[in-house]
Amino acid sequence: MVGQRFVDLLDQHPWFEVTAISASANSAGKTYEESVQGRWKLAVPIPEPVKNIVVQDASQVEAFASQVDFIFCAVDMKKNEIQALEEAYAKTGTPVVSNNSAHRWTADVPMVIPEINPGHLAVIEAQRKRLGTTTGFIAVKPNCSIQSYVPALHALREFNPTQVVASTYQAISGAGKNFTDWPEMLDNVIPYIGGEEEKSEQEPLRIWGSVENNQIVKASAPHITTQCIRVPVTDGHLATVFVNFEKKPSKDEILERWSQFKGRPQELALPSAPKQFITYFEEENRPQTKLDRDIERGMGVSTGRLREDSLYDYKFVGLSHNTLRGAAGGAVLIAELLKAEGYIQPK
Numbered sequence: 135m136v137g138q139r140f141v142d143l144l145d146q147h148p149w150f151e152v153t154a155i156s157a158s159a160n161s162a163g164k165t166y167e168e169s170v171q172g173r174w175k176l177a178v179p180i181p182e183p184v185k186n187i188v189v190q191d192a193s194q195v196e197a198f199a200s201q202v203d204f205i206f207c208a209v210d211m212k213k214n215e216i217q218a219l220e221e222a223y224a225k226t227g228t229p230v231v232s233n234n235s236a237h238r239w240t241a242d243v244p245m246v247i248p249e250i251n252p253g254h255l256a257v258i259e260a261q262r263k264r265l266g267t268t269t270g271f272i273a274v275k276p277n278c279s280i281q282s283y284v285p286a287l288h289a290l291r292e293f294n295p296t297q298v299v300a301s302t303y304q305a306i307s308g309a310g311k312n313f314t315d316w317p318e319m320l321d322n323v324i325p326y327i328g329g330e331e332e333k334s335e336q337e338p339l340r341i342w343g344s345v346e347n348n349q350i351v352k353a354s355a356p357h358i359t360t361q362c363i364r365v366p367v368t369d370g371h372l373a374t375v376f377v378n379f380e381k382k383p384s385k386d387e388i389l390e391r392w393s394q395f396k397g398r399p400q401e402l403a404l405p406s407a408p409k410q411f412i413t414y415f416e417e418e419n420r421p422q423t424k425l426d427r428d429i430e431r432g433m434g435v436s437t438g439r440l441r442e443d444s445l446y447d448y449k450f451v452g453l454s455h456n457t458l459r460g461a462a463g464g465a466v467l468i469a470e471l472l473k474a475e476g477y478i479q480p481k
């Protein structure tokens with residue numbers, strides 16, 4: 135599903151053009167249209183320019199890499215296989231922008247939310263040295279679940295959030311499914327998503343980590359605890375968040391920081407950057423998954439229901455589109471940042 139989002143987002147992209155597509159050996163030799171027959175899950179049709187591209191075998195690394203300037207990677211394989219595949223591509227001198235989790239904890243691989251930690255791209259030079267290339271590297275995006283609360287907390291970092299409790303209500307597209315192929319999700323809630331709580335608690339600390347000796351060292355605060363729940367919606371991960379601060383801000387200060395928050399993508403006016411990264415809804419019943427997930431073309435995050443709490447300093451609700459901001463869109467934004475900063479160049 136993430137691959138399909140990539141294909142859709144890159145259709146008519148002002149900077150990037152899909153010139154080649156690879157997949158497992160099973161799909162190799164088919165046109166892209168044939169390879170997704172009966173499995174196309176987006177509401178929009180397959181973009182015309184990619185329909186007739188003949189899918190290649192991703193394991194033919196040199197041959198495939200020679201045709202492209204850089205690669206987006208979203209695959210379903212074992213962690214060690216993904217690590218090896220992405221490193222093999224990087225070693226050909228080809229940048230790899232990955233949606234996969236395999237390299238999220240590799241010390242010299244930047245895991246980036248472009249508005250939050252663009253400075254982590256600095257470790258790419260050390261990674262290139264390790265891989266023996268002057269142009270290739272791997273950059274990854276974090277898990278989709280954290281995008282519904284990390285941007286809102288990041289905008290408040292000056293007040294030092296110390297403790298965070300987040301419960302995420304995650305769409306079925308996060309599992310690559312729709313209701314046709316996952317009928318169990320109709321009229322149902324499943325209180326478990328394998329590996330998700332660990333990612334949701336730990337990955338924000340890496341995003342907020344520092345660059346030390348050419349490696350990312352994760353932050354030690356805030357302490358985050360989460361529960362991640364699968365709910366019967368197509369797209370959009372919503373989070374309820376409780377937070378304590380070292381220095382408690384006023385409600386007006388929080389709203390002001392959210393509305394003013396801008397990052398490098400906004401400064402550079404990157405093509406996929408939302409103009410308004412965080413939108414606060416005053417209405418008591420917003421943000422709603424169905425109504426608000428597409429805000430800023432699915433690249434903005436929304437917040438609402440900010441109020442003081444009897445146990446924590448504040449509680450609020452956050453929402454982000456899991457396959458746009460949380461997956462393919464987030465990766466396209468990373469690629470735009472990498473190009474704007476000179477890390478991706480025509481070969």
Ligand SMILES: N[C@@H](CC=O)C(=O)O
Pocket residue numbers: 277278279304305307308309327330456457460461
């Ligand atoms: N691991 C996530 C993927 C993001 O959409 C999930 O299962 O929802």
